[in-house]
Amino acid sequence: MSTQTAHSKTPGGIRVGVQKVGSFMSGMVMPNIPALVAWGLFTAFFIEKGWTPNADLSTIVGPMIHYLLPLLIAYTGGFMIHDKRGGVVGSIATMGAIAGSDLLISNANAALPAGADSLGQIHMFLGAMIMGPLAAWIMKKLDGVWEGKVKAGFEMLVNMFSAGIFGFLAAVFAFYVLAPIVNSITNVLSTGVAWLVENSLLPLTSILIEPAKVFFLNNAINHGVLTPLGIAEADTTGRSVLFLLEANPGVGLGLLLAFTFFGVGAAKGSAPGAAIIQFFGGIHEVYFPYVLMKPMLLIAVVAGGMSGVAVNMIFDTGLRAPAAPGSIIAVYLQATPEVMNYVGITLAVFISAAVTFVIAAIILRASRARDLAADDQFSAAVARTQANKGKGSSVLAGLAGAQTALTKTIERVVFACDAGMGSSAMGASVLRKKFADAGLVGLNVTNKSIANLDGTADLVITQSQLTDRARQNEPSAMHVSVGAFMNAPEYDDIVDMLRAQQSGDTPASPAEEVPDSAPAENVLRPEYVRIHAGAASRDEAIAEAAAILESAGAVTSAYAAAMVERENTVSTYMGNGLAIPHGTDAAKDAVLGSALSVVRYDGGADWGDGDTATFVVGIAGKGGAHLEILSAVAQQFSDDVAVAKLTAAKTPEELYELLSGTLN
Template sequence: MTTASVPATQAKGGARVHIQRFGTFLSGMIMPNIPALIAWGIFTAFFIDVGWTPNADLATIVGPMIHYLLPIIIAYTGGHMVYGNRGAVVGAIATFGVIAGSDNLIAQFNAQLAQTDPNAAPLGQIHMFIGAMIMAPLAAYTMKWLDKLWEGKVKAGFEMLVNLFSAGIWGFAMAVLGFYPIAWLVNGLMNVLSAAVNWLIATHLLPLTSILIEPAKVLFLNNAVNHGVLTPLGLEQAAGPAHKSVLFLLEANPGPGLGLLLAFTFFGLGIAKASAPGAAIIQFIGGIHEVYFPFALMKPMLIVALILGGMTGVTTNVLFNTGLRAPAAPGSILAVIAQTYQTDYLGVILSVVLSAAVTFVIAAIILRASRKRDLAALGDQDAFERAISQTEANKGKSSSTLSGLRTSAAGSGAAAEAVATEAPEREVSAIVFACDAGMGSSAMGASVLRNKIKKAGIEGVTVVNKAIANLDGTADLVITQNQLTPRAQAQAPDAIHFSVDNFMNSPKYDEVVDLVKRQREASE
């Protein structure tokens, strides 16, 4: 196995790193199921009684889909993340217990309410998204722990019997646990959170959430808030009489990021100015907000511009009473418009435009005020590079989109990238790009290297992307961002490991191509 040096800063981060990991875990349960949320949003857009094309028969899909299907598939995903298919099944069973328990508690409450106050409106269903995100990992982890108790102690021929019955019995036990205490706990939590959000809306204080959300985005702490609180609460509101929620726009609004990047486009200097226009397109159209974080980190004062822009957008949506039918993921203007409630296009679009305008004006003032000092320091070509690296460090993982901001001049700093120091002995035919989720950044990096290998005329080499947790020992060479390399080495100790700082245009890709080419030539 080859080794790679690891930055000393990796061990730093403390509570922020733990929150990032927690947010990443929550995001891992929600993000793969966004297509189901989009499908549900389409059903509501067209077929409910206030939809584009009302259809009473097809509208019957809307309720069961949000009440049963969406929490169950989130539970299945969360259980699978913890303990594979076995954890997924047990997690889904346990979550169904939470759903039924919640419905039972609400039915009892409504029965008592009807006796004491016949004219009072009954309490509606609570959809167990938070319940699924709590119960499924808990059930999967305990199943994994129980399996270890009798691992290697089952007589030959009884393994299947024990595996099936143990999972079924434990799923039953966890469903009962979910039916009683967990359902009661989640119902109470949802009531408290809903009351808090309604209070913020009623008192017109919802824009103040930008004071927390905008800095959290720059520090990559937003997943815990967005997927842990805003998405479940937004879905509760969207399933109600309004069929929409402003909460979906608190974090997804692409306006503030666009305004900041436009300010750098017109008033920035050096590499930041040259990179800003392309970053604006990726952020606004592609919905990858992380590309503007390094720009904010270059001048932390610019976070003020983001906060005020975000507050402007939220205020506009509150005044116009606008919202989205379902989460806009990724945070692209196209996704935002696609999920906008049919009567709310003016307010939503205006919120994006105004938030971008306010951020642009304030950021431009800040940039102009510090222009002389920035010109004097323009010789430091590494400033923007350090800001990008700091952004990736805040995120806790690499990003091909952030790396794409680096120009060829930044490539001359490739010495900062760690790479294997031992001569590889393993013939390379399977290359894997690995990151936390195994999706966006690693997929783009794999695409870049795949094209390089194709142009080099090399055949018989596969280049794929995976989550680090899914590395199974079949990879001959693994490429990871430098902060993730130790985890990848532990997961795939026999592979050759390349550690890079730049997933999008790293010069190390050429070294990988040369390595494979030399191996092919030597074997001929």
């Protein structure tokens, strides 16, 4: 057994380690995509070769790419390690790397003979990815040294000066040590490309160009090597294929199309828009984070780039000048007008896209179960659970695969919905009961709005329409999508998985108390409960629920529209014949107090998508008083026997007694 364990863990550990690095790097870059897009638009429109040249506005392009973007990435990386404090220190340190690189380039240019081409700036993206997290990590360790040892009243003084002094030292280190290292790496890459070009091994240039692009070194290679050589060639032959090596938009198109069809989560949702921006706008930077998510995709982009270069060589294609930005539009505008040149360029672009797409699709499909799992204990727990069940479970497989960053035991479970007070509260109640019945301990189950997810959850459960939004706010947690909160089959898988994870008993954590700002009998009163023999539409049922809540003084007249808006975003049908319409989080100003309305439609209320609600529970909540009774209602509707009793009640008074009796 020990031999088998050693054999399986060694390669897995290396693979997971590489994936962790790639995931962390994408985490630094992905939040800053809007800044990259903004910079790309400035470039596309306003530089000399842009769509609408503007000398004044083009002055923004250089400072953004050279200073703003690396510093944003450094701040994000530092923030991921040590919150705002780490972000600030990481940015200070990265500024030292930028200045150090500039000084080295300046000194090198000063030593060049008269008439020689000057070296261009090296943008410190790679330096930011190194120095931002590194400085933040060291700062975090230093803070731990004197934590709890500072006299009361001096904490702020120590915090401010320690970060300032360390930031100063880190910037000096980056200036003298990191900047030369990053510049050397860039020079090695540039020299390698130049050697391949000189030896007519153009397809092999993709081995360096494509990874260099992903690490934001494309400008150094493109403008430092390919552009000067291409200009010299075009001066004698009229065109050069070198302008197409880095600018081919087919590679990015193929990768982003693969994510569109075979990706998961936020990457899948954002890929179509990114493909349009990249292919037609020429902003290649938008696809780099997708590769950083899965470093194995470097194989796809390298193969795609090589195939494009090979086609260009076969057709002897070329551009008269650099395609800036590298969009399909700019490529065609810079192409010399021969028909076969256009044919070759078009084939190169689309063949490179096809090759990239096929290989990336294979990689994405092979890892669709999200093989970024980092926690061996958790993965083993899932495996034991599946073995105990005697069958596979897609939900359990998804839970195991979702462990991209989670390396701790599941303790905090959060139900999230748009408003955070209705469907999520009921779902949390159901799961608390299931955990209690299963004897699970040490679990804190709460409910929140998606907007209030704060990075502390271990497991987040949402309706399927909301999962992508929740994942953006809580990227380090596992995410489970359910169709209906009341009787979702995923609950049993979660319970089994957590039971396997808790191989031994652990001390129970204190249950989170629900605020009790008003007596429960004031939240649900007999006059708020009705029974109708006929049927109703969804909007009619919502209107009646809103009217009851308004008559109770719990909401204003504006709340009805908010309830309808919530339904248009995501259905509040819970399953077992229950719907709980309520407003969005943005409608909190229309909530004056807490109340529940309960209307039973014996003919059913058509809730759309084939769902029919028999019970419509309208919700308005302020201060949490409604959550106690809502929790009890949730437990009743998760029990088929209790639902049958509620359905058999003859009068509104009897129905009220059955509902309110659960509080006693």
